[in-house]
Amino acid sequence: MSFEDNLQAGSLTIVGTGIQLVGHLTLGAQAHIVQADKLLFAVADPLTAKWLRSLNATAEAIPYNTDRTRRKETYREMVERILTEVRQGLNVCAVFYGHPGVFADPAHGALKQARREGFKAQMLPGISAEDCLFADVGLDPGVNGCQSFEATDFLIRRRKFDPTCALILWQIAMIGNLGFYKEGSHLHGLTVLAEVLQEYYSFDHEVIVYEAAVYYPVCEPVIKRIPLSKLPEANVTPVSTLYVPPLGPAPLDREMMARLGMENRG
Ligand SMILES: C[S@@+](CC[C@H](N)C(=O)[O-])C[C@H]1O[C@@H](n2cnc3c(N)ncnc32)[C@H](O)[C@@H]1O
Numbered sequence: 001m002s003f004e005d006n007l008q009a010g011s012l013t014i015v016g017t018g019i020q021l022v023g024h025l026t027l028g029a030q031a032h033i034v035q036a037d038k039l040l041f042a043v044a045d046p047l048t049a050k051w052l053r054s055l056n057a058t059a060e061a062i063p064y065n066t067d068r069t070r071r072k073e074t075y076r077e078m079v080e081r082i083l084t085e086v087r088q089g090l091n092v093c094a095v096f097y098g099h100p101g102v103f104a105d106p107a108h109g110a111l112k113q114a115r116r117e118g119f120k121a122q123m124l125p126g127i128s129a130e131d132c133l134f135a136d137v138g139l140d141p142g143v144n145g146c147q148s149f150e151a152t153d154f155l156i157r158r159r160k161f162d163p164t165c166a167l168i169l170w171q172i173a174m175i176g177n178l179g180f181y182k183e184g185s186h187l188h189g190l191t192v193l194a195e196v197l198q199e200y201y202s203f204d205h206e207v208i209v210y211e212a213a214v215y216y217p218v219c220e221p222v223i224k225r226i227p228l229s230k231l232p233e234a235n236v237t238p239v240s241t242l243y244v245p246p247l248g249p250a251p252l253d254r255e256m257m258a259r260l261g262m263e264n265r266g
Contacts, residue, residue, distance in 0.1 A: 016126020
């Protein structure tokens with residue numbers, strides 16, 4: 001008997017739409033969206049929702065309750081909603097925006113729960129906001145390296161990082177916020193973030209508040225270059241990501257180079 005024979009009827013495939021409307025969807029993700037017995041989605045814009053409905057008549061938005069004081073509770077409800085369909089023996093496709101495994105608790109939660117209950121479950125990769133940032137800002141993580149943190153996590157765990165390496169901070173509008181975004185609620189967190197970053201970078205170090213274009217080519221990406229000291233006043237939205245460019249190349253370790261036989265190669 002193979003492993004597959006032990007699986008329950010019903011399966012879960014989690015896919016991402018990418019960030020840009022239609023243009024970022026992989027062929028693999030599209031095939032799962034079209035063929036699913038039940039399509040559930042949690043996407044950020046109404047046009048993508050409409051388009052998903054045109055691809056699969058069973059498409060339904062996963063309820064997303066923003067009245068809760070803890071996002072985690074809403075995420076638990078989303079996992080349950082997805083699993084309810086899988087438990088009925090359906091081949092379910094759940095769609096999230098961007099890469100479905102990047103900053104997407106309910107996607108990982110549903111995947112784990114489905115496997116725990118004996119269902120076949122997989123996640124397909126998608127294009128994340130960070131992938132768009134690499135392309136739009138011209139950042140190659142291979143040059144100085146790249147560190148990526150959730151902004152609140154970065155602050156409350158005092159993450160050790162290297163300022164000579166690129167730094168990407170996600171969810172800068174949600175610093176210290178365990179619930180959902182409210183207009184203006186980001187100001188205090190952003191002020192604290194700017195203060196902490198100034199322990200490592202000068203106040204005039206250029207940082208970029210970035211928003212990838214969702215409706216490209218109708219809209220361009222937002223790339224706001226500002227001195228670090230102006231970060232608290234920046235026009236930030238729930239989809240803003242902060243890019244802090246590196247201070248410069250890290251010094252070379254000559255001993256290590258010699259050990260690797262690199263010293264005499266110019
Ligand atoms: C819950 S996460 C979702 C990330 C998404 N799964 C992905 O793959 O990019 C939300 C955060 O992603 C980033 N983000 C989402 N959309 C973005 C966009 N259009 N441009 C830049 N960053 C974005 C922001 O940091 C935002 O706070």
